[in-house]
Amino acid sequence: MKQLTSLVVVTALGLIFGLNAVTVTVGTLNPNLFTFGSPIFTTFDYSYTQQIYTQPEINYQGPITKISFYQMYSQFAPGNSLENSHEWDIYMGHVSRSSLSSEADWEPVANLELVFSGSVLDYFVPNGQWMEITLDTPFDYNNTDNLLLAVHENTPGSDPNLTWATYSIGGPQRALFWFDLFGEGNMDPNNPPEAIEGASDRNTIQLEFLDTAAPPAAPVVQVTVSGANVELEWDAVPNANSYKVYTSEDPYNFGSDPVTTVNTNSVTLPITSAMRFFRVTSDTGRGAGSYKVMLGELPAKNPRITDSPKTTKKP
Numbered sequence: 001m002k003q004l005t006s007l008v009v010v011t012a013l014g015l016i017f018g019l020n021a022v023t024v025t026v027g028t029l030n031p032n033l034f035t036f037g038s039p040i041f042t043t044f045d046y047s048y049t050q051q052i053y054t055q056p057e058i059n060y061q062g063p064i065t066k067i068s069f070y071q072m073y074s075q076f077a078p079g080n081s082l083e084n085s086h087e088w089d090i091y092m093g094h095v096s097r098s099s100l101s102s103e104a105d106w107e108p109v110a111n112l113e114l115v116f117s118g119s120v121l122d123y124f125v126p127n128g129q130w131m132e133i134t135l136d137t138p139f140d141y142n143n144t145d146n147l148l149l150a151v152h153e154n155t156p157g158s159d160p161n162l163t164w165a166t167y168s169i170g171g172p173q174r175a176l177f178w179f180d181l182f183g184e185g186n187m188d189p190n191n192p193p194e195a196i197e198g199a200s201d202r203n204t205i206q207l208e209f210l211d212t213a214a215p216p217a218a219p220v221v222q223v224t225v226s227g228a229n230v231e232l233e234w235d236a237v238p239n240a241n242s243y244k245v246y247t248s249e250d251p252y253n254f255g256s257d258p259v260t261t262v263n264t265n266s267v268t269l270p271i272t273s274a275m276r277f278f279r280v281t282s283d284t285g286r287g288a289g290s291y292k293v294m295l296g297e298l299p300a301k302n303p304r305i306t307d308s309p310k311t312t313k314k315p
Helices: none
Strands: 003-009 020-026 047-053 062-075 087-095 113-119 129-141 146-153 161-167 175-179 197-199 205-211 220-226 229-234 242-248 260-262 266-270 277-283
Touching: 087 129, 129 205, 229 277, 242 266, 260 266
Parallel strands: none
Antiparallel strands: 003 220, 020 205, 047 146, 047 175, 062 129, 062 161, 062 205, 087 113, 087 146, 113 129, 175 197, 220 229, 229 266, 242 260, 242 277
């Protein structure tokens, strides 16, 4: 018969410190797919681009705190540089439409939010790396509308022709490119000239979201002893991918290595002298819930192992 040893509520003594981040990659990396027109065109003094990313491609809600572009290589010239192309204005906005129908079909900048303005030199990277730009103002994406991304490069001068990763799924025109092809100088995003060209291909990007979801609730755990085993069972944590179980004789020192990792909300372990206290953590894919958990005191040794009976000599 099972002996009920303890029924305790797991208390979260050490919840996650700080908020996690979730990175969403839109598109794929293909060495044969690239553009030199977006997000900026370094060969020319000034450029302006708009691109639409659809909700199914992003499928995540929350504040966007970073955007990353993949810098592939410098075309027609050795090395890479943004010395004359580093002042960027980045805009984001919600749009219901999924395409830019003509070279004049810019989304009005009044409908967008300026999320970054300044130099990106500190974010520039060598060839073959993600260029991560921390936004001045996070953009709270609603995961209902599509996302329009606009970049205005407004530094006088030009640099070697850098290329940026793109992906292609065909379909309608979802990107517009303008650059001062005829040396006409900078443009006004509030009144942009007609685009030089449009395309269905867009930059492969990464969007880093601030993960504002609450950490998983601490589960209720039932501990029972059955013979030489201890059985732990707890309420399942929503969206948990796995659970790690730690044991110790010291409730404040469980070490770094779990005794087991399971994807169910129960486990059976053989009792040892180290199993006086337990710690359980859950991983929901948003980062592990960091709980210091005491599940009660169990026998210090296997109850089936008893001291040998004392004997007395007959007189």
